[in-house]
Amino acid sequence: MMAAGQPDAALKLRVRELYEAYFACLDSQDIRAWPGFFTEDATYLVQSEENRRNGYAVGDISCQGGAMFRDRAAAIAGTTVYERRLLRHFPGNLRLGLLADGVVAAEMSYLAIETVADEMPVIFSAGRSIDEIRVAADGLLFRRRQVVYDHGFIRHSLVFPL
Amino acid sequence: MMAAGQPDAALKLRVRELYEAYFACLDSQDIRAWPGFFTEDATYLVQSEENRRNGYAVGDISCQGGAMFRDRAAAIAGTTVYERRLLRHFPGNLRLGLLADGVVAAEMSYLAIETVADEMPVIFSAGRSIDEIRVAADGLLFRRRQVVYDHGFIRHSLVFPL
């Protein structure tokens, strides 16, 4: 799935750091900062591998354009949570390619671990994201992020993005 | 267990990318591409830590030489699978050393997560590999790969390599 060219070592490091900043945002549940990782024309989709394989555009979360990201973030920030849960996102295997026009194609595996109240941590989700990252002088932003989880569905109704 | 010298930063990056390409091959179950990660005289063994500690050469999979890798790949490619399962391999701690003659000694932890049909992901295997990687102008290849899992046995009969 990767494009022909490869980013150089410096760009690879910047891409890794984008993911580290993104996962740190999710881990800290700093949802107000989440839209800031995307371009104004970005698309975002969270769906199961089965839906992706079947070519369905449906998913647990779908956003097109900055306003939808900000609405989503505001809705989550306003949601009352009755049970404290921590989510920790582990970056996994990362594959990169260069598209045209200063855009990096990336496929990144992730493992999300959830800890609820006094229970032991469990696997919340495992999968990968298929991303396009716009490289600009002022930083890297996702212009497309498609999170594809390996399992059939997300436990609990999904509130937080992945 | 590591040799005295250390690869430089550029070589370290190339070794990480070999592992990323290898795990991507396993994750995509592109078994036909698997033998291409090894030299023609490579050895490959998957075994439990208990067997390794006792010095037993036995394992779940054992290959010596390119023909055995290709036979194994062909056999797996021809196996009918009745239940869809996804495997996702997470690279972990990596330790490197330099051996003589342009060979890198590597020890890499891994965590393999399995998702079967509509169930939630579970830990399929955790362990490490003790590897020797030949560095050549045209790329890096494993000339030895010994996968040592921490647990007593592999669930299901092992079909795919690790």
Place this chain on the structure above:
Amino acid sequence: MMAAGQPDAALKLRVRELYEAYFACLDSQDIRAWPGFFTEDATYLVQSEENRRNGYAVGDISCQGGAMFRDRAAAIAGTTVYERRLLRHFPGNLRLGLLADGVVAAEMSYLAIETVADEMPVIFSAGRSIDEIRVAADGLLFRRRQVVYDHGFIRHSLVFPL
């Protein structure tokens, strides 16, 4: 939580390698080598997120100064273990910042997987560490390491450090 400045690429690599060496030490249960990762005036604390959030200084392990680290290591080395268990520590998301005086502030996620005897691997602990690392010509050492696990308590009485 991160300081303003960022370490350069070479220093980032050295920090990652400190963590890799540290986790390799834990994985190999080479407890005698453990105090050597800390400065003589280092502080070390393992505690739950709940205790951290409440500002409690209590934890499962607490050390101040090299002598306490060495005492702890000697006590563990002298402990009879009746059941063989393997622990494997996976580095996760890493965030870095520069403090004054050649000190790096780091926050590193970890996932610790435990395998007991003939059972399958399970999640032993998930969380992060909030660390300060002193950079000197002869190497990097922790001068502060605070391990904060996401769950309510550590299973089994904790013997090994994290």
